[in-house]
Amino acid sequence: MADKQVAALKKRVADAISAAGDEIIELGEDIFAHPELGYKEQRTSDVIAAKFKELGLEPERNLAGTGVRAVGTGRKAAARVAVIGELDAVVSPQHRHADPLTGAAHACGHHAQIANLYGVACGLMASGVLAQLDGxxxxxxxxxxxxxxLGYRQRLMKEGKIDFFGGKQEFIKNGIFDGLDAVMMVHSQAQVPGRxxxxGGTSNGFVGKIINYQGRAAHAGAAPHEGINALNAAMLGLMAVHAQRETFRDQDSIRVHPIITKGGDLVNIVPAEVVVETYVRGRTMDAVFDANKKVNQALEGGAYAIGAKCNIEEIPGYLPLNDCGTLSQLFGDNMAELIGRENVVPAPHMAGSSDIGDVSQLVPTIQPSVGGFGGVAHGKDFCVTDPEMAYIIPAQALAMTVVDLLYGEAATARTIKENFRAPLTRDSYLKMWDDFRTGNL
Ligand SMILES: [Zn+2]
Ligand SMILES: [Zn+2]
Incomplete structure (x- = not known):
């Protein structure tokens, strides 16, 4: 009996999403055409807030700058779940649809997430199904x-506007994820044009850093002996990082990938300032912090060898994704109904990172990925190839999973929360990053 009712409710939400299909696709394409970078997503924020209002929701605005929250209420509040869409684009100036001024492009598929988010809201609100659920x-x-x-976000930090570079991290700090029983979002999978x-995938965590090498300027031809070459210091530092790579264990998936963002001022001046940025990524934060110590040692070693100075600014990155198996299974079953069991497959470990990882250390969380996208992630050719798969079907699978979670006193959501052993609380999370910033980790 209950199974039949759940199936009927799921059909109603999926049908409501299909009925709004053209509008959902149009929203996704509109956002694709207007990419905005993180903490500057004003237009995108306005657009999704207006869409929520059309559904009768009352969006809260300006959360962590441009964030929006709209709360849909059921007939009871036995549990609370969240569905996320990411507002921002990535910098990809060679992308066909890049903003000519900012280089921003939706080369990571976040535009589809906002369409998915609106689709879920449509499905649950327009169908009237949420009013029959208990959360x-x-x-x-x-x-x-x-x-x-990073420079822009550093400025925001100095101005006291943010404490973290990631929006979900700011949401955590502001208590927006406190007490949630389940959090779900879907990400694009590049180079999977079909359904x-x-x-059930996991991902690396990471920390970021900006390394400033200070030397002494002098005439590069006439008097290099009077200079201290910061570029040589940086290059030796980077070579020393490479010399550490053999100590990184395969199972830790460590990635260290520095770039030099300033290599000197003028070719006939001994470089007095050189700036390097890097991430240190790994499968667990223990592995990240261990590799990070070796990287810092190596970078400082380069400065010591040349007699330069090296200042390392540690920047909290993102935590590894801690997938909630039960929640992934529910989502996978719903997806299987929509695209066939054979097309729902286990995700591998991903060496990239996202701030959904941070959320997943606090509350039960999933971030499955979906096809419907061609081209390379963050590359110039990334695009939607199957609009129904990219925009509509993930919304249906998410909304159907909400039905599973909140049906009948929200028993499933409550069981998932009861069985979840959170690796971190909001307080221990914030303390961990404080300790990291002050060099105590
Ligand atoms: Zn992304
Ligand atoms: Zn991305």
């Missing part, structure tokens, strides 16, 4: 997932 749904449009424009979904 609350937070529809969250979150800023700044891509870890880009496939990947569930």
């Amino acid at each position: 609350t749904v937070d529809f969250l449009a979150v800023p700044a997932e891509e870890f880009v424009e 496939k979904a990947f569930v």
Whole structure:
């Protein structure tokens, strides 16, 4: 009996999403055409807030800058779940649809997430199904997932506007994820043009850093002996990092990938200032912090060898994704109904990172990825190839999973929460990053 009722409710939400299909696709394409970088997603924020209002929701605005929250209420509040869409684009100036001024492009598929988010809200609200469920749904449009424009975000930090580069991290700090029983979002899977979904995946965590080498300027031809060459210091530092690579264990998936963002001022001046940025990524934060110590040692060693100075600014990155198996299974089963069991496959470990990882250390969370996208992630050719797969079907699978979670006193959501052993609380999370910033980790 209950199974039949659940199936009927799921059909109603899926049908409501299909009925709004053209509008959902149009929203996704509109956002694709207007990419905005993290903490600057004003237009995207306005657009999704207006869409929520059309559904009778009352969106809260300006969360962590451009974030939006709209809360859909059921007939009871036995549990609270959240669905997330990311507002920001990535910097990809060679992308065909890049903003000519900012270089921003939706080369990571976040535009589809906002369409998915609206689709879920449509399905649950327009169908009237949420009113027959026993919990609350937070529809969250979150800023700044891509870890880009570090200088800009550093400025925001100095101005006291943010404490973290990631929008979900700011949401955590502001208590927006407190007490949630389940959090779900879907990410694009690049180079999978057809109908496939990947569930249960994990991802690396990372920390970021900006390294400033200070030397002494002198005439590069006439008097290099009077200078201290900061570029040589940086290059030796980087070579020493490479010399550490053999100590990184395969199972830790460590990635260290530095770039030099300033290599000197003028070719006939001994470089007095050189700036290097890097991430240190790994499968667990223990592995990240261990590798990070070796990287710092190596970078400082380069400065010591040349007699330069080296200042390392540690920047909290993102935590590894801690997939909630039960939640992934529910989502996978719903996806299987929509695209066939054979097209729902286990996701591998991903060496990239996202701030959904941070959320997943606090509350039960999933981030499956879906096909419907061609081209390379963050590359110039990334695009939607199958609009129904990219925009509509993930919304249906998410909304159907909300039905599973909140049906009948929200028993499933409550069981998932009871069985979840959170690796971190909000307080221990914030303390961990404080300790990291002050060099105590
Ligand atoms: Zn992304
Ligand atoms: Zn991305």
